Amino acid sequence: MSNKIYFTPGPAQLFYTFEEHLKRALFEDIPSISHRSKQFNAVVQQTTEALIELLNLPAGYQPYYINSANEAWDRIIQNLVKDSSHHFVNGAFSKKFFDFALAHNRSSSQTLVQDGEVFENWQIPVDAELIGITKNETSVGFTITEKEISELRVANKEKLIALDIVSALPGIETDFKNVDTAYFSVQKAFGMPAGLGVWIANERCHEVALKLSQNQSLGSYRALPNLKKFGDKYQTPETPNMLYIYLLGKIAEDMVKVGQKKIKNDTIYKSTILNQAIEDHPNLTHFVKSKDHRSKTTLVATSDKAEEIIKQFAQKGLILGSGYGKHAKNHIRIANFPTHSKESIEMVCDLMEK
Amino acid sequence: MSNKIYFTPGPAQLFYTFEEHLKRALFEDIPSISHRSKQFNAVVQQTTEALIELLNLPAGYQPYYINSANEAWDRIIQNLVKDSSHHFVNGAFSKKFFDFALAHNRSSSQTLVQDGEVFENWQIPVDAELIGITKNETSVGFTITEKEISELRVANKEKLIALDIVSALPGIETDFKNVDTAYFSVQKAFGMPAGLGVWIANERCHEVALKLSQNQSLGSYRALPNLKKFGDKYQTPETPNMLYIYLLGKIAEDMVKVGQKKIKNDTIYKSTILNQAIEDHPNLTHFVKSKDHRSKTTLVATSDKAEEIIKQFAQKGLILGSGYGKHAKNHIRIANFPTHSKESIEMVCDLMEK
DSSP: OOSOEEEOSSSOOOOTTHHHHHHHHHHTTTTTSOTTSHHHHHHHHHHHHHHHHHHTOOTTOEEEEESOHHHHHHHHHHHHOSSOEEEEESSHHHHHHHHHHHHTTOOOEEEEOSTTOOOOOOOOOTTOOEEEEESEETTTTEEOOHHHHHHHHHHTTTSEEEEEOTTTTTTSOOOGGGOSEEEEETTSTTOOOSSOEEEEEOHHHHHHHHHHTTTSOOOSTTOHHHHHHHHTTTOOSSOOOHHHHHHHHHHHHHHHHHOHHHHHHHHHHHHHHHHHHHHHOTTOEESOOOGGGBOSSEEEEEOTTHHHHHHHHHHTTEEEEEOOGGGTTTEEEEEOOTTSOHHHHHHHHHHHHO | OOSOEEEOSSSOOOOTTHHHHHHHHHHTTTTTSOTTSHHHHHHHHHHHHHHHHHHTOOTTOEEEEESOHHHHHHHHHHHHOSSOEEEEESSHHHHHHHHHHHHTTOOOEEEEOOTTOOOOOOOOOTTOOEEEEESEETTTTEEOOHHHHHHHHHHTTTSEEEEEOTTTTTTSOOOGGGOSEEEEETTSTTOOOSSOEEEEEOHHHHHHHHHHTTTSOOOSTTOHHHHHHHHTTTOOSSOOOHHHHHHHHHHHHHHHHHOHHHHHHHHHHHHHHHHHHHHHOTTOEESSOOGGGBOSSEEEEEOTTHHHHHHHHHHTTEEEEEOOGGGTTTEEEEEOOTTSOHHHHHHHHHHHHO
8 A cells, every 4th residue: 555544435545454354365365266165155154244243233134245335226226115215315325326216217205405404304205115314425424313213213114214324334333223224335434445335134125025026126136035045155146256255354353353332432532533623724614514413434524725625635645535526626525434543533633733 | 375276267266467466556545546536537448448459349349347247137138128138048157147137027038958059040039139148158168159159140130149258258259240248257267356347338239228218227327328428438337346447457458468369379279288188088078069169268078076086186286167056066167268377277187197
């Protein structure tokens, strides 16, 4: 790796043990062994068990290996929605999930508010089968609170709830019992190269998919019943991204060793000093107005000097994220992921003071 | 890497320059840079240009980056088939493409012969919109000849032809003008870890997709028009497997430097001595009876001592492939890919003599 530190919210800084595990994986011929070998089954099992422990998944919530969060949107619509889903949209990624539903010809609906604004109205259309929410809207640094998710669950017992946990976990926690399915890509908080996604589904999802399969195509190799059939044997339907599944497992194990509590506490500490640095900076303002809804893992500030500030940091080897999409020139995004040490975040804060 | 040499037909032996390029990619922070940066656009452009040169793609045939050949089957059906495709099936992989079409609720048809048998009847149902053929049926070592493909083209000018080139190219050539779309995954002949696929489509495919889009969903982020929209700018719709796209480009460039002709000639030499070794072996028989249809890149022999022979080779660090699926215990499969040196194949032949 170069001497730069990437605070970009994905693709992001690699996890600090990444290269060590990569070397080991090559030594063990992980890219060349059969994906049907006992050796690789053991890899899938180890990664799955590490994820279940790290994310504290309840019984019956199983992770499946796909290629990205984008693919998760596809698979969720194909497998869990017959006619309509409902989406809470206040940023580019929550909007994309809604767009994917429309692209699959579902008559889905959305609760749309301005980017980074709080949702006041939590009414859901009666015919919506699944509700899409985003734990961390990476594009604008908005987080949905656990209280909001929990209330949504209570008010919508009969519907499925899908939670986007990209760039959120394991820096913060969520209670998976309040949702039925969740998904993430590994190139954000897990500090890996892009090209692997994880889709978590509970028993209710399997029941719904099975029921829908009687009247619609769920897709082919990655139809949920097929993922489950192979997943139950710690296999995948196709030759998967074996190397990344191995690396994800090793990194998840490392994170378990560090401890979920310590990762969470460090995330809070680092976000607190970053928040303070943003508040103290003459040219920066928090983009998300509601304090409770500011992301701890993706801090977003507005500034008319955003590009200039990002350039100044880059000269010191500290790569901050620019704004997403239409906010490209007016936002600074700073990732606060498990791989970012307290010291590296303190460096960012120190430079902000200057 | 360990001291073993993998002659398994995918996942397979890594290309001999793989680790060198991987180190460079990490040094250049390829996994951490933005997938929308100029630096990464240049990577996509370089990989695309290297592939076009290496595979000798005609003008208008553009490669797009997906995750596997499995995904290519999905995307081809979603984007290029309204009601029905027709598939030539004589092995597990050609069968899977047919199965995928059925899974997507198409009323597709097949010309089914025994595994590894020659197709005698090339009639295609009138209503088939697309014909699926397999250049190298990796499961049984059957190759379709250029003459057969060319005649199929002449007889079916109005239909699309999709060619599976997994494990075939660049060891052997094909004339892309005879087909409209083709696809491969990188973990076979390109000597890379699994997790990246390439889908090649020509102008006719884009026309068909656009027409079909008026009445059916083509999928979402990887709908062909969307791949083209981003691909034309050397971008991808989503954050792709950036590291592997970089590595594929570097390996393709290395192969261009070696020269398509030399790779092809070496493939012929190595397959010739392997064929001879199989014929001279008291316990081995070619599985594919027709000499013209025996694969040069995946040699398959039957033997009632297959497992024993594979074990003997493994003790010397030479990992041969076992049979695929129902042939698991009675076949030996030997990959002959560009990464396999003449010397390494000679070692296999020498050991066979003993």
